[in-house]
């Protein structure tokens with residue numbers, strides 16, 4: 052397969068420009084001036100750099116059993132699910148995966164989606180109505196923000212991890228229903244939400260908590276079962292978890308964990324579920340195998356957490372709640388420069404700049420991985436200690 056090195060598209064053909072190009076050029080120039088241009092950097096799969104940027108926290112994306120699970124599922128069920136779940140796209144593989152997820156986390160039921168993004172869109176759109184106040188943490192993931200727009204509920208954004216602000220919003224609401232949105236471990240900041248407080252508030256004020264466990268599952272809680280499991284919050288109808296199969300589970304796809312009644316409601320009312328093709332067999336088979344690996348190797352979680360401590364010490368930051376480390380930088384330019392220095396020294400680290408950071412602060416984002424060996428961590432720590440972090 053020969054591809055053009057820049058676009059991967061068809062052979063060059065003279066393009067006709069239109070006034071639309073002027074609009075694009077202006078927007079690009081503005082991004083450039085602000086130091087906010089994003090570029091896709093590809094990896095050839097050979098891992099020349101030590102990965103401290105991806106969300107493959109347990110190293111399962113390349114685990115032999117996970118790859119085999121994915122391949123076996125493709126052979127048995129085909130390359131795609133071929134239809135949306137309610138038409139003919141529900142495979143027994145989806146049912147097995149949903150049963151395994153529910154059993155692993157302790158929830159009554161699970162529902163899988165083609166992405167974690169869809170899981171949030173679906174859960175929020177289905178469980179929020181026009182008569183609902185949505186109270187959202189300021190650092191909530193973009194998929195939740197988009198979900199609230201889709202749901203058309205009233206939105207009140209509260210300061211990050213401020214339980215008192217959530218209480219005030221719940222107490223003063225005019226709407227009959229309320230939904231609180233949080234991430235159990237925040238994707239960019241890497242800190243933990245005060246979930247126990249939020250769940251108590253939801254009980255007190257008759258509200259629903261939707262907690263995104265994307266960065267907690269596999270890493271936090273007993274054997275990686277998540278924060279809701281660790282707090283014994285998996286058996287109540289007013290706590291719903293969402294998450295993704297694309298991080299610790301090393302695959303692709305999204306999930307919701309809830310009571311069977313909530314699941315049934317989402318199946319019947321969530322547009323991002325109803326009008327979307329079912330999760331691809333390769334992704335479902337890989338994720339199912341990943342759950343089995345995690346169940347049989349609970350030490351994976353401990354290894355990821357131990358490596359997170361090494362990174363935190365090297366960067367002089369506090370020990371993170373999970374596998375994500377966040378290092379504030381003085382400017383977008385300095386963040387990009389630090390990423391480049393790390394790259395030249397063999398490390399791939401992430402960087403978040405506005406608009407991905409709601410408070411406008413640029414940050415380095417480093418992730419710990421269970422499959423990084425002690426010598427790799429030692430040399431990574433040496434490089435990081437000399438970065439401007």
Ligand SMILES: Cc1ncc(COP(=O)(O)O)c(C=O)c1O
Pocket residue numbers: 166167168169171192194234238263265266294295296297303304305
């Ligand atoms: C907190 C959170 N929720 C949801 C998602 C979306 O998951 P996916 O990448 O599977 O669509 C992400 C991924 O970036 C995330 O960080």
